[in-house]
Amino acid sequence: MAELASESVSPGTGLRLTGVSAAYRREQVLHELDLDVARGELLVVLGPSGAGKSTLLRVVAGLQPATTGRVVIGDRDVTALRPGRRNVSMVFQSYALFPHLTALDNITFGLEVRDTPRAAARDRATAAATAVGCAHLLGRRPGQLSGGERQRVALARALVREPDLFLLDEPLSNLDLELRTETRGELKALHSRLGVTTVHVTHDQTEALVLADRIAVLRDGRLEQLGTPDEIWRTPATLFVARFVGSPAMNVVPSGGPFTPAGAPAVPAGSRFGFRSEAVRLTTGDGTDGTVERVDVVGEDAYAYLRLAGGDRIVARMPAAARPAAGATVRATVGWADTHVFGADGRRVTVA
Template sequence: MTRSGLKLSGVSAAYRDTPVLHHLDLEVNQGELLVVLGPSGAGKSTLLRVVAGLQAATTGRVLIGGRDVTALRPGRRNVSMVFQSYALFPHLTALDNITFGLEVRDMPRKAARERAAAAAATVGCAHLLDRRPGQLSGGERQRVALARALVREPDLFLLDEPLSNLDLELRTETRGELKALHARLGVTTVHVTHDQTEALVLADRLAVLRDGRLEQLGTPDEIWRTPATVFVARFVGSPAMNLLPADGPLTPDGAPAARPPGHRIGFRPEAVRLGDVGTPAAVERVDVVGEDAYAYLRLAGDGPVITARVPSASRPFPGEPVRAAVRWADVHVFDGDGRRVTGA
């Protein structure tokens, strides 16, 4: 069995008097890249701060590499954290920023600089070492911050939305670099984000957080294909999963004759088929995104609106009557509490 790189056992935390994390149990395997995904206010950054020792847990224990660090100061946890703002000293060069943590721990200057140069080469910023943060782009500052984290040779990396300040093209490029870097180094990593694409691309496993509670933990494929709750089903996916009452206007092909009251069915936009059979609908809006189009359909006259993903070349047009059908095999069923019903 893989030794745990990080384990949270019954961890709670509060901001002033407001509870943020609620008896959270979470285990990250050694060498794993776990992405924590959730909306603003879910408790993602608080989780990182508790692990790093920057904020005390009100209950529970934090273990890193099997060692209980709950009562240890941040400097004794051997954790490196990359902040959303990068937190570089503006008056220091990139090299001095990278070596700062080593030198305050009394590492000889020559040895610190040799290690810094190696870390900078690993993340592709060796040519920037004589520049100050104000002379660097956002992507370059992010690389320096990663080198500063890497140079400590930590047991655990904590990344707090490190890509959020980058433009779309650079964010996509840097995502790939982060994934490759983790594959080379194999350091246990917890990466926090609200960006579902980033989470699905990077994660070995994905933890979906809501209001300080764990909604679901699994591989990206498991989260996508078998969402445990309505929240996960709606939060992961763009456009979001369609949700309808189980006894509503659309009856999927092959659905059982009787469906429990209070249950809801969910299906992704790509599961909707437009053709000559199915539930009557009217096209309210169509959004074209390259080869794909997203048609927003009003079911059965004044019924609910669902989204269908169709090829843009064969898309319907607003006002056009269509028929929408879904296979029962593509449907998820959720009970009255919003939990997925297995075997439905």
């Protein structure tokens, strides 16, 4: 039986986008995007609906033309190549399986239309199905499979071509929470084992933080930040990234207002302070008075939604056993070490 070998990943570029723009129905979606993905890297493209995530994948795959710029995969400029010559495999959100074919025939279809001998195609399909955990499903049709099983078949179909680049367009979004959590771990293990350069698109921040070697945060077709999950979380480059990554969203209050982090130095005029809910402390000492508008309890954690003197609203996370009652008056504070500063333009500000 054929085997899918784990290649030794050498340094180099897996994918490079240089000045890539793209339009949809005459409306610009991507704006001169520059992006480098290392060979063997798993890059997650994260952003809200309308950010241009799926358009980026379609441009890389050749399903949509770039209006400007270049697309390089490995050492090949593929900008002008049709999709079949780019050697990329794509998994769609809908899985796009042929309903009248068995799982095995769905997986081998792309090989057979390229004149791969049937026996060799089936051997490779069996190896790909084994790699993603669906070898026992090869005789079934899509209508006989659960969502998670269809997702595995779609992954095997993409993997069987042994592509230079693996493109995943929100492949987990149709799964329920438990299965999505399980499959995230399987995807990460599969990537570690096979080492194929992968671009994974999602709007799910947890998915991005768990899966990615690096995360590219998109907003309105522009790159807001590119960094490791730890960098995105701990040093967000913009106010948008700070608010988008994290649940609940990062608290943001104006500098110069009634709520000032303890030990804060002078900051530029018009700046805003940002801090996460777990950094907020309720205290009987120095702090800013506020009223508890509501409390959400999630297992061992509680989230107290506070309206501060002056009208700002923030969220404080704490152990559920230590939560205040709704309507209570409390005093809140946050340390300077836990505070981010963003300028009037929304960019991160470094304060000495």
